[in-house]
Amino acid sequence: MNSREDDEALAVAAVAALTRQLELTPKPGLPDPRDLRARVTRRDLCSLRWSARALTPGLAAMAAAARRTGRATPGLRAELGSIGRCTEHSVALAGGGHRGALWALGLLVAAAALDPGARGAEVTATAKRIAAHADRRAPRRPSRGSSVSAQYGAAGARGEARAGFPHVRRALDALATARAAGAPEPRARLDALLTVMSTLQDTELLYTAGPHGLRHVQAGAREVLEAGGTSTRAGRSGLAALDDDLHARGWRPGGSGALLAGALFVDALPVTPA
Template identity: 35%
Template sequence: MTAVTNYQKIADLAVAALDWEVDFTPKPGLVDAISNGAHQDMDAALFHRSAASLHDYFVQLGAVAEGRAPNDLLREQIGSLGRTAEKRMFAATNGVNTHKGAIWALGLLVTAYWLQPAANSAQLLAIAGQLARIDDPGNESVTKQTYGQQAQHQYGIGGAQAEAQSNFPHIARLLELPLTTKDDWLRALLTLYATVDDTNVIHRSDLATLRFLQQQAKRIAQASEPVLKNSEFAGLADFTIEKNISPGGSADLFAATKFLKTLPKQDLAERSVLDYGKITFQL
């Protein structure tokens, strides 16, 4: 198997995780297979088109990162690839922001995989965090503030950048859960709703609305009955529509968790282009 084919295989898994996330149903406030959630400009077909547009981005990350260590040059290169991927996404969606957060989170994790393919999930999260903490000089050319930067300024809450720079603690928490049944994954999603300071929610409403959403989600996630049999779950979905809120940051982390769960546990058996035992860097 060639190196390019290997890059494509991991890219396939990243795109599949995005496709899985949008098809996972139900997801209060978010686009899923049967509902557009709190969105008037998005549907599942748009998300699938967006995900497909990112495949080359994930392939390119493998080609750039394989066999290297986290450093300033690599950070600059993957940042440039990410900005190009955003342009492709917007071209595929006619300007709708479907996967900007996923480009960031999954981009870091795909890169981390190619830096150390035999690493376990916790190690990959740490490598991704190390990458996220390196300044990207290309960001100086981006003048518009992200929702996370706005929330940081107004409320002292970090967004997607802070999550990554902290080694994705919310993903780490989900990976400790039993993720085998649909109810397991629903509880994982609600755990994200309950614990992530989702700047998408704040942008569409305010901090008080986010806190109420978190409290509701926490109660449902911790209840003993199956999520879909819990009468409060429907109420949570109604609340997201009433307040026009969409926990998009949680959706990105949900997809990233699925990606890590589907990665090969060991290096692909066919790969022989590098001696990965020689890859050493400090986490």
Template identity: 40%
Template sequence: MIRSNAAVTQVPADFANPVAALAGRTAVRALYAELALHPKPGLVSPFDSGSHDDMDMGTFLRSLFALRGYFRAIAAAGAEGADFAVLRDLGIAGERRMLAATGGINTHRGAVFGIGFLAAAAGWRMRRGRTLRGTALGGTVGDLWGADILAAAPQAPVSHGARAVQRYGARGARQEAADGFPTLFTLALPALDRALADGADPERALVQTLFTLMAELEDTNLLHRGGSAGLTFVQGEARRFLDRGGVFQAGWRAEALALHRACVARRLSPGGSADMLAAAHFVHALREGWA
């Protein structure tokens, strides 16, 4: 299992702040785990910038530092039963802090949105003593804020992901959240749990989960960078990797690195899969850290 180092074993009478602290720490650790992972085709890691000319690991670390308070704040707001408008405003403020820290570079917009709502749902459920197991967190997002997520006007300027949704008819982050994050709970988390149960260490389990997502997700970042051909290429290569045994095959690292080089050559980056991987780490670790 991938454990958070912030287990809560007793619940004090006023526990909104401890709940928020746990969720906030777990979110930042999940994003750091995704950043530190290698190999990740086309993505920024400690070893290189992947397909990105405008960011590196240092850019991501500055972003993470700027977002620490945001994840705690949105979890606390969720614990208090905040409505969509409050969560939206916290997200906008968090994104502004991210952009100020990175010089205008989008490092974690997807996580500000996705993990932000999951953290709010975790705060709401933990405050009320409810389980985090199964699809509970996603269901809470959909039930409490799903309709407002879909009804909200897109922010300006429109993101690359939103343009890909409009152009290619892909399923975007807003629909995913409003529906309770089905890809996260029916694909990513089962893949992570299965890899760990089959004996993979945390690094290999996360790589296996990433490739599972790359093989199936309509990644709007890939569509933005490479169109339908780019998405099809990455999905096909990821499926072949998995069909040959994934991280349980001999030489898996060399094969994953070969795809990394191919993605860099094509300027492809599966950022949507990376966001979903971080969300899976967050939910998995939060479940383990909350008794």
């Protein structure tokens, strides 16, 4: 094995994690294998999977940058930002989407490359050290997410990363708990998604639904979990109701979906070249 193969393996594993998140169903308010053309995203599963593949070269480049640098330095953070912006352009040409997932997966892939023996919370701790540095090459104009974060005092994607991805860790714990209880893998993943939704200050939801809408979604996710999660009849009934409600309102908890993809990537470590 060589470093290039290792970098590509990490990128492929990250895209596979994103694809597993896309294919999970039913996801309240989020794209899934059902009739996506009738949903707010206006994208079908094939186009979302195609554009997800466009992340692969950029994620491999991020892994290579981390491995080459060897430490969580300001220079590495700036290089990751530059690669990420180029990758966003490539993904836009392939159909768009996945911006939040690119941010989370990019930092986690870089962390995994920087510390190949790390697992679980060790990976998120390394990502925290990378994210602690400012991206000195970033555009001066604020993004929609940063504007919403400033308006409502939410942590946002940047705050989540600088805190060491607490919701990725929560999702990993939820996966472990559900699996230990004998839940089928899709239901374990849905419980992990709902765990993230129940507390995340999702800036995409804040933008479309405001603080009241965010609290409404968080409460709905908690109700499903308190009913026993998606492995119980009551939990599945609550999930279906929450799904109908969010799609009727056009509310999309995109941040939760991106962080679930990050958790599924970390959960799959270690990865080996094909």
